[in-house]
Amino acid sequence: MVTTAVLIRSTYPAGESVQEFGSFREAERMAGRLSEAGFPVQRVRVVGTGLRAEPATARPDKTGPDKAGRHKTRAALLGAGLGAWLGMLTGLVLGLFIAGPAWLSVLLGGLLIGAFLGGLTGLLTHWAVDKRTDHAGTSVIRVQRFAVEVDPA
Known part of the structure; x- marks a missing residue:
């Protein structure tokens, strides 16, 4: 160009x-x-x-007392969603080696553990990065x- x-x-x-x-x-x-x-x-x-x-353009999570909590919640929910998918995938792979109806509990356990660890990771990542990037836009x-x-x- x-x-x-x-x-x-x-x-x-x-x-x-x-x-x-x-x-x-x-x-x-x-x-x-x-x-x-x-x-x-x-x-x-x-x-x-x-x-x-x-x-x-803006400072999204520093503009009010209510908004900072929403961003942390969003980060935790996004992390939980990704963790749930990864946990469910892990449960499916491990379920291949388990006979009978027990594979369903492995699948559900993987989903719940993945959601918990993903949410925790999303929240901790947001907390760690939040101090350096307190603006939105480019x-x-x-x-x-x-x-x-x-x-x-």
Whole structure:
């Protein structure tokens, strides 16, 4: 993609800027006009300038006394669900080696033990990571202007 030149610009030779535009679409049109005029398109690139990063969007579990408990509960429930699946799978595999109706108790035992251990793991993981990641969202890089550059002949 043409706009990746911004991230690794030091790897490209310095080009001569033809014109700057407010949108990528306008810069693409200018590159198209250069191509239609017979200019070698391999020597044209569109470079984003004026980069700025937008901050994270929110702090989900620090905004109120009620919300912190919900996130811990959600982490524990997700862990319990995953643990239940893994426990049930383990119970099924072990149940292959047990004859009679006892395999059902092995399956149920695996499901319950897996749910308990998975919930505990989810809660402990949330507790350990919660101190470092107390925000939601990601930063987004925005480009203010797009310059059409050509390599010197």
